[in-house]
Every structure is written in C-alpha cells, then in structure tokens.
Amino acid sequence: MGLIELSQGFKIYNEGYENEVRALNGVSLSIDRGEFVSIIGTSGSGKSTMMNILGCLDVLTHGEYVLDGENVTDMRDGRLSRIRNREVGFVFQGFNLIESLTAYENVELPLVYQGVSARLRREMAESALERVGIMERADHHPSELSGGQQQRVAIARAISTNPPIIMADEPTGALDSKTGDRVLELMHGLHGTGSTIILITHNNELAETASRIVRISDGQIVEDRRRVPA
Secondary structure, X not given: OXXXXXXXXXXXXXXXXXXXXXXXXXXXXXXXXXXEEEXXXXXXXXXXXXXXXXXXXXXXXEEEEEEOOEEOOOOOXXXXXXXXXXXXXXXXXOOXXXXXXXXXHHHHHHHHHOOOOHHHHHHHHHHHHHHOOOHHHOOOOHHHOOHHHHHHHHXXXXXXXXXXXXXXXXXXXXXXXXXXXXXXXXXXXXXXXXXXXXXXXXXXXXXXXXXXXXXXXXXXXXXXXXXXXX
C-alpha cells in the first residue's frame, strides 16, 4: 500500500441539484513514500480540491482515502486535524506567516500545537531553520524578510515536525524566477533526504521538474506519467 491511497474520490457541491459541481469526479491516485509528484491543472481543474483532500483540509463526498495506512475518509474535524498536523507540512504561495511572530516563532508554532517540550521545540525549530539556510534571520519578523527568505521560513515551518509529506501549493508563484529556482532546489533537496513532495501548480515547466506528473482536468486525472531523467 502506498503512503497515499485515494480510491474513486468524488467531491461534489450541491449534489443532486441543477447547479451540481463535481470538483473531483471519481479520482483514484496512489503515491508511494519518497516520491516527488506534481499535480498540474488550470484554474478550475480540480487540483486545489485534490490538494485539500490529500492534505486533510477537506473530506470526500464519496470514495475512500487512506493516508499512511489510516482510513481518514469519515474522520471528524478534531481527529482529522491531528492526522494532518502529524502527516503533512504545507508550503503556500503566499507564505502564510504570522506577521507578529519572528521567523523562529513561526517555525516553532506547529511544535507548540503538538505539545512538544520547550527544549525539544528549540532543537527541532533551529534544525529546520538550518536546513533551509535561514537561521541567521531567525529573530526577524516577516516584514523584515525578502520574499525568498519568507518562503524559506515557510518551508522550515513545514518540515519542523518531520512530517512524511510536504505539500507545496505554487511555492514559487510569488517569487521572481531566480529566487523561485532556489526554492525549487530546496524542495528537491528535501526530496533527496527522504521527504515525499507533492507540488501543486498550473506551471508546466515547474511540473516537469518532478519525477512524476499527474495532470487533472474537469475533476479527473487525464495524465499520469513518470518523467524519464535526462
């Protein structure tokens, strides 16, 4: 069994009504531990809905989802939140950092939620900041950091709890091309150390850097292929 097993997944809004929308329409997807997968599609294709389901931010209308051996299909919000915090680290286009907190405090926050002791929190947060090369800016607030530095902090926050999955939603979208390339290199570096990376994007060039490309359109997977290394 893969790390992620989605079987005949449907996400339907206004089901049974004239304005019914099938954001996901019978999707099945298996992702093994340690893969680097891009999920690509245009606006309205269903890729964001797919991310929300895989990341336990939302639940299916019909179908089954098993994450790391645990069936999360019908979990209630509280338990689903605990699974999400343990299994998935999120990186968003807009960074989603808390402006009133320093870089260190932003990275530490998921560990606080998990009830990690103060001493261990410091070790884990500092380790994450070191891994992304931003430790020297740990005491700075987001407004004092460049876009690339903020995204590094966001990545450090995502990996601070050592989750098996890093889910990156357009992680280079708010960055210039040079800075975006550095962030992408960082994502590949995390993959090289064992993280499972799921990259959600509308950018074909970005998607093609993954080892597996899953294309979604109208709520269905229309392509699933592995990239042959150059």
